[in-house]
Amino acid sequence: MSNKEEKKPFERLPTDVVPKNYKLELRPDLQKFTFQGKLSITAEVRNATKRVVLNSAEIEIQSVKYVQGGQDATVTFAEADETVTLEFPSELPVGEATIDIAYTGILNDQMRGFYRSKYTHPDHPDEERYAAVTQFEAADARRALPCWDEPSHKASFDVVFVVPKSKVALSNMNVVSTEEVEGDLKRVTFAQTPVMSSYLLAFIVGEFDHVEATDENGVLVRVYTPVGKAEQGRFALDVAVKTLPFYKDYFNVAYPLPKMDLIAIPDFAAGA
Numbered sequence: 699m700s701n702k703e704e705k706k707p708f709e710r711l712p713t714d715v716v717p718k719n720y721k722l723e724l725r726p727d728l729q730k731f732t733f734q735g736k737l738s739i740t741a742e743v744r745n746a747t748k749r750v751v752l753n754s755a756e757i758e759i760q761s762v763k764y765v766q767g768g769q770d771a772t773v774t775f776a777e778a779d780e781t782v783t784l785e786f787p788s789e790l791p792v793g794e795a796t797i798d799i800a801y802t803g804i805l806n807d808q809m810r811g812f813y814r815s816k817y818t819h820p821d822h823p824d825e826e827r828y829a830a831v832t833q834f835e836a837a838d839a840r841r842a843l844p845c846w847d848e849p850s851h852k853a854s855f856d857v858v859f860v861v862p863k864s865k866v867a868l869s870n871m872n873v874v875s876t877e878e879v880e881g882d883l884k885r886v887t888f889a890q891t892p893v894m895s896s897y898l899l900a901f902i903v904g905e906f907d908h909v910e911a912t913d914e915n916g917v918l919v920r921v922y923t924p925v926g927k928a929e930q931g932r933f934a935l936d937v938a939v940k941t942l943p944f945y946k947d948y949f950n951v952a953y954p955l956p957k958m959d960l961i962a963i964p965d966f967a968a969g970a
Contacts, residue, residue, distance in 0.1 A: 706778070710848065711753065714745040715790065717846050717853040719890075724812075724842070725860040726830045726903055731805040731814055733830070737843055738765075739797045746789040750797065753840035753847035754782040756811065757803045765796040780837075782844055799844055805830050811841025812901075817964050819905060820926040829904025831963050839896035849895040857888045861903050868922070869901040872957050892954060902961060913939040915946065917953055922961040934960055 721738040735757075741750075754775065762771035762784050771784040784797070805814040805828075814828045832842065840847040859867040863884045867873075871889040879885050891899070907928035910920040919938045921931030938960060946952050 709779075711781070711846055711851070712747075712749075712751050714747040715741050715743050715750045715795070717741050717851055718794075719854045719856065720843065720845065721856045721858075722843055723858040723860065724901070726805060726812075728805070728814070728828050728830060728865075728903070731807075731828070733803050733805060733812065733842075735799075735801045735803060735843055737799040737801065739799070739845075741795050741797060743790045743792050743795050746791055748786050748789050750784040750786075750790070752782050752784070752844045753780055753837070754844040755780040755838075755840045756806065757782075757801050757841070757844060759844065760800045760802065761798075763798045764790060765798055766794075771797075780840055801844065803842065806841070809833060811838040815904070815964050817904070817924060820924075827905065829902065829963075831902045831904070832900050834899055835897040837897065839899055842899075845896050847896045849897065852893045852895055854893050855891045855899055857891075857899075857901060859886045859888075859901065859903060860884070861886065864905065865903050866906045866922070867901070867903050868959055868961070870899065871955065872918075889956075902963075906961065909935050911935055911939050913942045915943055915952065917942055917955075918957040920957065920959050922959060924962070924964075931960070931962075 717739055719740040723736040724733055726733040759773045762773060764786055769786045771786050774783045805812060807814060810833050812832050815831050817827055817829060819827055837847055839845055857869045860879060860883055861867050863882050867886040869888045870891050873886055874889050875887045877885050905925050906922040907925050908920045908922045909928050909931050912918050919935060921935045923931045942953050
């Protein structure tokens with residue numbers, strides 16, 4: 699008889715409830731290496747159920763509410779499975795449901811999920827500073843937000859960041875508004891993404907310079923660099939504005955977004 703503990707077989711998330719849209723507001727703290735999240739999920743309830751199972755890792759949930767029914771949920775984590783079960787007092791009926799979640803997480807140092815990346819500023823070379831960056835492929839979006847973190851569960855994303863005014867905030871889509879909020883903070887709102895898998899979501903907060911140009915099809919291309927090194931991104935920019943039209947003609951598929959940002963991250967583990 700083997701003394702080894704039997705490994706639990708992998709199970710896909712239930713499909714009684716599936717996502718349609720995530721409205722996500724994040725407020726990272728680059729001193730404490732934490733972040734606050736507000737999430738409003740628009741989901742399709744295919745089969746009436748009391749239980750909604752999502753992926754979640756290294757996240758603490760403060761509250762969950764089914765908006766249409768005014769119900770709060772009981773939250774149960776399964777750390778080994780990286781899932782969280784939201785149990786409601788009564789069944790969510792078939793149709794559209796909105797689930798609001800307030801939570802907190804960590805900016806880890808593992809170069810996956812929503813993590814911190816160390817850099818220095820030319821004006822303060824002896825001072826360590828940090829950016830907050832993401833690497834979600836293949837299955838680490840769950841470290842930034844509770845979500846259906848499987849490629850088949852596609853949805854759109856509306857991302858908002860509340861960050862210091864001195865920081866640059868980037869995400870998949872273009873910025874549609876920036877407004878001052880309390881203290882030295884600003885709220886940056888991005889356009890809604892196309893329907894896509896969770897691992898394609900990306901965002902970055904830090905201090906960067908950039909150079910930019912527009913390709914022949916009107917796509918804005920920007921290359922972000924460490925502060926003071928913008929000109930070192932010029933070659934990458936020149937190549938990018940020529941490559942995008944080439945690929946459009948070669949594959950007969952247009953680049954689907956209004957802009958493309960390229961950025962050099964000091965701490966990054968994934969290769970491509």
